[in-house]
Amino acid sequence: MSRYKNFLSSLEVSLRSANRNSQDIELIAVSKKKSASDIQKVIDEGHLSFGENQIQEIESKWPELKKINSNMNLHFIGSIQSRKVEQIHKHCEVIHSIDRKKIVKKFAELEASGDIKRKYFIQINTGNESQKSGVLLNEADEFISDCKSNYNLNIVGLMSLPPINENPRTHFLNLADLGKKFNLNCLSMGMSGDYQVALECGATHIRIGTHIFGERN
Numbered sequence: 001m002s003r004y005k006n007f008l009s010s011l012e013v014s015l016r017s018a019n020r021n022s023q024d025i026e027l028i029a030v031s032k033k034k035s036a037s038d039i040q041k042v043i044d045e046g047h048l049s050f051g052e053n054q055i056q057e058i059e060s061k062w063p064e065l066k067k068i069n070s071n072m073n074l075h076f077i078g079s080i081q082s083r084k085v086e087q088i089h090k091h092c093e094v095i096h097s098i099d100r101k102k103i104v105k106k107f108a109e110l111e112a113s114g115d116i117k118r119k120y121f122i123q124i125n126t127g128n129e130s131q132k133s134g135v136l137l138n139e140a141d142e143f144i145s146d147c148k149s150n151y152n153l154n155i156v157g158l159m160s161l162p163p164i165n166e167n168p169r170t171h172f173l174n175l176a177d178l179g180k181k182f183n184l185n186c187l188s189m190g191m192s193g194d195y196q197v198a199l200e201c202g203a204t205h206i207r208i209g210t211h212i213f214g215e216r217n
Contacts, residue, residue, distance in 0.1 A: 157186025
């Protein structure tokens with residue numbers, strides 16, 4: 001059995017354990033640092049949702065992959081530099097990591113001037129970690145309110161990446177509470193090491209790399 005199919009079996013067990021339905025979860029196969037041929041193998045097994053965090057890598061792999069595979073959903077999950085906004089918007093159907101007004105304004109301007117509409121998640125820095133991207137927890141209410149009220153973007157949910165050395169459950173539950181407060185139903189949380197906990201806490205999008213593609217070089 002392939003690594004991908006093997007993970008799907010594990011995911012089914014985790015979903016049952018968390019009393020969740022597979023139809024309510026989007027599995028994002030994180031393909032950063034993986035070749036187009038590695039990605040194509042997973043596409044051939046029926047998977048259509050992938051995540052990348054570097055625009056240079058996206059530009060080198062994905063235009064060709066999308067040409068030969070229709071209905072792909074590419075998720076941008078890395079931190080966003082303002083000079084890369086246009087290219088990210090061009091290539092990615094879903095953007096998980098908006099966290100600064102400057103970035104929000106740039107995406108809003110792009111959407112106002114063209115006919116391509118994307119889906120967005122606001123990244124919340126639930127651990128208030130200085131080295132990490134995301135809106136600080138104590139600034140989240142104001143930021144989310146402003147984004148929803150003043151910019152014509154399709155903001156569907158919230159994303160987080162808990163601190164490595166802390167129990168992720170607390171952070172996932174905080175994100176879920178924030179989502180409920182602002183009626184944002186999608187929660188992008190949980191990776192290879194903690195996706196089971198994320199599912200128990202209400203994740204709708206899980207970002208899995210290692211379990212699908214193996215270790216990165």
